[in-house]
Amino acid sequence: MDSSIKMWAEKVSFFYGSTQALKSVSINIFKNQVTALIGPSGCGKSTFIRLFNRMNELVVNTRLTGRIYIDEENINSSCIDAVDIRRRVGMVFQKPNPFPKSIFDNIAYGLRVNGIKDKDIIEERVVQTLKKAALWDEVKCRLKESALGLSGGQQQRLCIARCLAVETEVILFDEPCASLDPISTGKIEELILELKKDYTIVIVTHNMQQAARVSDFTGFFLLGELVEFGKTSDIFTAPKDKRTEAYITGRFG
Amino acid sequence: MKKDITQNIGFFILFACIIVTLFFLGTIIYFIFTRGIQIISWDFLTQPPRNAMTEGGVAPVIVGTLYLTLGAMVFAVPLGLACAVYLCEYSPKSIVVNIIRISINNLAGVPSVVFGLFGLAVFVNFLNFGVSILSGSLTLGILALPLIISASQEALVAVPHSIREASLSLGASKWETIKRIVLPTALPGILTGVILSIGRVAGETAPILFTAAAFYKRGYPKSIFSEVMALPYHIYALMTEGTHPDKQKAIAYGCSLILLFLVLFISGIAIYLRQRQRSYHG
Numbered sequence: 001m002d003s004s005i006k007m008w009a010e011k012v013s014f015f016y017g018s019t020q021a022l023k024s025v026s027i028n029i030f031k032n033q034v035t036a037l038i039g040p041s042g043c044g045k046s047t048f049i050r051l052f053n054r055m056n057e058l059v060v061n062t063r064l065t066g067r068i069y070i071d072e073e074n075i076n077s078s079c080i081d082a083v084d085i086r087r088r089v090g091m092v093f094q095k096p097n098p099f100p101k102s103i104f105d106n107i108a109y110g111l112r113v114n115g116i117k118d119k120d121i122i123e124e125r126v127v128q129t130l131k132k133a134a135l136w137d138e139v140k141c142r143l144k145e146s147a148l149g150l151s152g153g154q155q156q157r158l159c160i161a162r163c164l165a166v167e168t169e170v171i172l173f174d175e176p177c178a179s180l181d182p183i184s185t186g187k188i189e190e191l192i193l194e195l196k197k198d199y200t201i202v203i204v205t206h207n208m209q210q211a212a213r214v215s216d217f218t219g220f221f222l223l224g225e226l227v228e229f230g231k232t233s234d235i236f237t238a239p240k241d242k243r244t245e246a247y248i249t250g251r252f253g
Numbered sequence: 254m255k256k257d258i259t260q261n262i263g264f265f266i267l268f269a270c271i272i273v274t275l276f277f278l279g280t281i282i283y284f285i286f287t288r289g290i291q292i293i294s295w296d297f298l299t300q301p302p303r304n305a306m307t308e309g310g311v312a313p314v315i316v317g318t319l320y321l322t323l324g325a326m327v328f329a330v331p332l333g334l335a336c337a338v339y340l341c342e343y344s345p346k347s348i349v350v351n352i353i354r355i356s357i358n359n360l361a362g363v364p365s366v367v368f369g370l371f372g373l374a375v376f377v378n379f380l381n382f383g384v385s386i387l388s389g390s391l392t393l394g395i396l397a398l399p400l401i402i403s404a405s406q407e408a409l410v411a412v413p414h415s416i417r418e419a420s421l422s423l424g425a426s427k428w429e430t431i432k433r434i435v436l437p438t439a440l441p442g443i444l445t446g447v448i449l450s451i452g453r454v455a456g457e458t459a460p461i462l463f464t465a466a467a468f469y470k471r472g473y474p475k476s477i478f479s480e481v482m483a484l485p486y487h488i489y490a491l492m493t494e495g496t497h498p499d500k501q502k503a504i505a506y507g508c509s510l511i512l513l514f515l516v517l518f519i520s521g522i523a524i525y526l527r528q529r530q531r532s533y534h535g
Contacts, residue, residue, distance in 0.1 A: 087424030097415035100438055110423040
């Protein structure tokens with residue numbers, strides 16, 4: 001396999017009970033690139049990215065066929081621990097979901113559950129990741145205050161910082177700006193572009209301008225199928241499939 | 254116009270209901286307070302009873318109630334919390350688990366004297382703990398269990414799914430998530446349940462009637478295998494037995510007042526905690 005590919009899916013189908021949510025999806029996710037997944041609601045994008053950190057396992061009565069690899073490793077093989085995968089593949093959710101703890105503890109939590117006990121190391125990493133998430137200047141004087149007192153956009157950047165602290169390799173964004181105003185959205189997008197130097201990023205979004213602005217590759221999902229995948233510039237200027245063209249020009253969805 | 258009249262009549266009836274309820278509540282408090290307050294003094298709170306319980310204080314009785322309540326909580330809180338965590342977080346969705354849930358809810362409706370008889374049969378006789386603080390605490394603990402379990406379950410269910418997911422997505426195991434995120438978030442709700450059940454347990458008479466309570470016992474209990482005097486049973490004993498009904502009656506009202514304040518005080522803490530929980534979740 002090409003060394004620029006960080007993760008890939010091979011003929012992945014996924015079922016909730018008897019409903020098929022994904023139909024034989026194959027995709028390559030490139031290292032240090034932003035891959036956007038677009039498509040109408042309920043087309044399986046979120047279900048799909050949650051396969052990369054094995055979050056769908058938490059839903060009862062589901063079934064997966066096909067294979068998913070990260071760094072040439074089949075993440076669903078029996079010798080691999082989901083907990084380990086989730087540390088390597090971080091996730092930022094649709095609604096900001098900080099813990100009802102202080103700003104400091106929100107970030108320190110991931111370090112502590114991963115076995116780091118040394119207070120100095122924890123403190124250093126918290127500061128470092130807050131800076132990386134472009135949140136440090138706004139919160140440096142209130143680290144001991146509850147994270148719930150932050151604005152929605154700040155909370156979301158805190159959630160991103162929380163991922164970065166555990167030294168994740170991949171960050172999955174599941175519609176990270178769905179509940180944010182345009183200014184906060186702008187800040188998150190800037191941050192995503194900054195982070196791609198060090199991380200591989202997959203972002204699910206309903207906002208096509210957002211996909212065009214931040215991503216290098218785009219995949220278009222429809223009814224559980226990956227209709228088209230390619231360079232973002234190609235998808236948005238010269239889509240090969242009629243359905244992709246119809247969607248990005250706003251004729252349905 | 255006709256609508257207005259019906260509406261006013263409706264309001265009036267509702268208002269009258271409130272007045273009647275408040276009247277009874279006020280009367281009870283007034284009645285207990287005016288009769289009980291005369292006897293309350295520092296000595297009454299700190300001295301043991303004298304002269305066949307017609308004089309002196311009720312300190313060992315208060316201590317007995319505190320021991321029994323504390324013992325019940327030491328037993329019921331860890332067990333109840335563990336049950337709630339299992340039922341909410343780990344149990345598979347099945348008919349058996351549903352039956353367990355329903356049984357626990359029904360347990361809360363069992364008359365307390367039945368718990369008393371159960372305690373007599375199992376703890377006092379079968380396990381041979383005798384009439385003792387241990388038997389009484391265990392019996393009261395069983396009575397408190399369904400209250401603690403259902404309050405804890407409610408508090409656990411109220412913890413948003415999103416922060417559980419956040420914790421798991423950071424590489425925390427399910428147990429770490431429960432221990433470090435779910436339980437601390439649910440804690441105020443759990444505490445509220447615990448404190449309300451303390452109020453309930455402190456005032457129960459029937460469960461300790463056969464398992465722990467003594468009509469009269471000299472001095473303070475020496476071990477968990479001692480019989481004790483406790484406030485609710487002491488009131489009952491003073492009012493039904495003895496040779497100086499008038500003097501005993503006064504002491505009984507004093508005890509009622511102490512018990513009333515104890516329970517009100519405990520409920521006050523519960524309300525305070527619930528308030529704090531609300532502001533915390535903003």
